[in-house]
Amino acid sequence: MNGAGQGGAAARAAGMSPGAKAETWLWIAQRASAAVLALCVLVHLVTIIYAVRHGLTGAAILGRTRGNGAALAFYSVYVLAIAVHAPIGLRTLCQEWLGWRSASLNWFALALALALFAFGLRAGWAVFTG
Amino acid sequence: MKNDFRARNHPAWWAFLAHRLSGLALSVFLPFHFWALGQALQGEARLDTLLRWTELPLLKFAEVVLILLLAVHLTGGLRLLALEFLPWRGWQKSLLAWAAGAALAAGLAFALALV
Amino acid sequence: MDMLQVSVWRGAASGGYRTYEVPRQESQSVLDVVTYIQRHLDPTLSYRFACRVGMCGACAMTVNGVARWTCRTHVSKVVQGNAIQIAPLAHLPVVKDLVTDMREFFDKWARARGQFVSGTGATRKSDFARIASDSPGRVAANAGIECIGCGVCYASCDVVSWNPDYLGPAALNRAWTLINDERDGARAERLAAVAGDAGCHACHTHLSCSERCPKDIAPTASIAGLKRAVALAAWKGEL
Numbered sequence: 001m002n003g004a005g006q007g008g009a010a011a012r013a014a015g016m017s018p019g020a021k022a023e024t025w026l027w028i029a030q031r032a033s034a035a036v037l038a039l040c041v042l043v044h045l046v047t048i049i050y051a052v053r054h055g056l057t058g059a060a061i062l063g064r065t066r067g068n069g070a071a072l073a074f075y076s077v078y079v080l081a082i083a084v085h086a087p088i089g090l091r092t093l094c095q096e097w098l099g100w101r102s103a104s105l106n107w108f109a110l111a112l113a114l115a116l117f118a119f120g121l122r123a124g125w126a127v128f129t130g
Numbered sequence: 131m132k133n134d135f136r137a138r139n140h141p142a143w144w145a146f147l148a149h150r151l152s153g154l155a156l157s158v159f160l161p162f163h164f165w166a167l168g169q170a171l172q173g174e175a176r177l178d179t180l181l182r183w184t185e186l187p188l189l190k191f192a193e194v195v196l197i198l199l200l201a202v203h204l205t206g207g208l209r210l211l212a213l214e215f216l217p218w219r220g221w222q223k224s225l226l227a228w229a230a231g232a233a234l235a236a237g238l239a240f241a242l243a244l245v
Numbered sequence: 246m247d248m249l250q251v252s253v254w255r256g257a258a259s260g261g262y263r264t265y266e267v268p269r270q271e272s273q274s275v276l277d278v279v280t281y282i283q284r285h286l287d288p289t290l291s292y293r294f295a296c297r298v299g300m301c302g303a304c305a306m307t308v309n310g311v312a313r314w315t316c317r318t319h320v321s322k323v324v325q326g327n328a329i330q331i332a333p334l335a336h337l338p339v340v341k342d343l344v345t346d347m348r349e350f351f352d353k354w355a356r357a358r359g360q361f362v363s364g365t366g367a368t369r370k371s372d373f374a375r376i377a378s379d380s381p382g383r384v385a386a387n388a389g390i391e392c393i394g395c396g397v398c399y400a401s402c403d404v405v406s407w408n409p410d411y412l413g414p415a416a417l418n419r420a421w422t423l424i425n426d427e428r429d430g431a432r433a434e435r436l437a438a439v440a441g442d443a444g445c446h447a448c449h450t451h452l453s454c455s456e457r458c459p460k461d462i463a464p465t466a467s468i469a470g471l472k473r474a475v476a477l478a479a480w481k482g483e484l
Contacts, residue, residue: 020441136310
């Protein structure tokens with residue numbers, strides 16, 4: 001079996017397509033963020049169903065969330081996972097169904113990731129601090 | 131020559147379509163969600179105003195749809211993780227059935243909570 | 246006598262469906278139907294077949310929208326009322342009528358490094374390699390080695406039509422069987438060849454290939470194995 005360095009050189013010599021390594025890491029990131037989101041979504045679903053069932057008002061919700069450091073940390077991880085997961089998924093959709101394969105798609109995905117991260121954190125700040 | 135729906139008419143393909151469309155729909159919804167929550171920055175009264183909007187029947191229905199979308203995407207995603215990481219067995223089709231069932235159960239639970 | 250209304254693609258990339266009336270028999274395959282048309286109704290019809298008994302895969306066509314081996318497809322299984330539609334395999338250039346140009350299918354096979362390369366330096370004169378038939382690698386390889394390159398999976402896969410560079414289920418399945426071969430000496434090159442957008446990462450688990458494979462192979466499982474192997478190699482810096 002080839003050692004790490006030899007393996008890499010052999011792979012490049014074998015003519016691996018330029019984006020292959022990046023695509024591999026995107027795939028890894030998508031699955032990892034999916035696993036994180038599976039947990040986060042379950043927690044989120046449970047809390048929302050609880051809130052709706054108990055007919056919580058704005059004040060009641062904010063009373064429980066404001067100043068809750070642990071919740072802020074949890075939702076920050078949630079937002080980060082979303083900012084990774086959604087743009088990668090949308091990117092694939094654009095490539096396959098819109099035939100959009102140029103470099104501009106990658107910039108779009110990156111912009112989307114940053115926007116989701118920023119707005120998500122802002123929302124978290126609004127609800128969990130103060 | 132290209133394929134049409136006849137080639138695609140099997141459960142795993144519908145599962146793929148549901149997963150992709152639910153992901154797209156959730157991506158469209160998310161910015162609104164973040165915006166609405168960000169309104170809490172302006173205090174609880176603002177959040178209350180928004181929550182009052184959600185009392186409208188149309189929005190209640192939209193919430194059920196959202197929960198269903200989330201459940202579909204989550205359980206479909208778990209199915210995909212199983213297909214890609216667990217040893218291949220013949221239970222893949224029943225896995226799809228479990229995923230669909232779990233999605234429906236979550237949706238119903240939410241709907242019941244609303245009623 | 247019952248007559249079948251058989252709609253057959255005539256032409257190449259452009260063309261149209263022509264309808265023929267074929268006597269319906271009790272035991273009749275779709276290949277029988279095509280053969281009848283060519284022998285008794287229209288000798289200009291072009292189609293491919295060889296063994297007629299489900300061993301070679303040459304007779305693969307699109308029957309009522311689904312890729313099948315026509316010699317192994319009973320008319321009674323697919324007929325809609327008394328109508329059948331027969332077209333060439335999808336996703337391949339049409340040479341004429343029901344005959345497709347399969348060069349791209351096999352070119353992708355080669356691009357996925359679907360050829361055995363000895364890693365042990367063994368030659369014809371060497372002793373046999375001893376491999377336990379129940380070793381995990383051998384079991385994984387055995388699950389996929391019965392592929393005879395008929396193209397049904399390739400024709401059934403939507404990613405093939407959405408992504409022109411996609412190597413396809415058969416080529417990737419072959420690469421997986423070789424990666425699991427203990428004697429293989431080209432693991433690094435194979436993993437590099439199947440990584441990326443044209444390779445295993447483009448598979449979205451539609452499972453159409455596994456659904457349609459006449460040999461009951463599941464290329465989806467092989468491709469999932471490739472995804473894991475490639476990810477591990479990338480993680481270790483070997484990619």
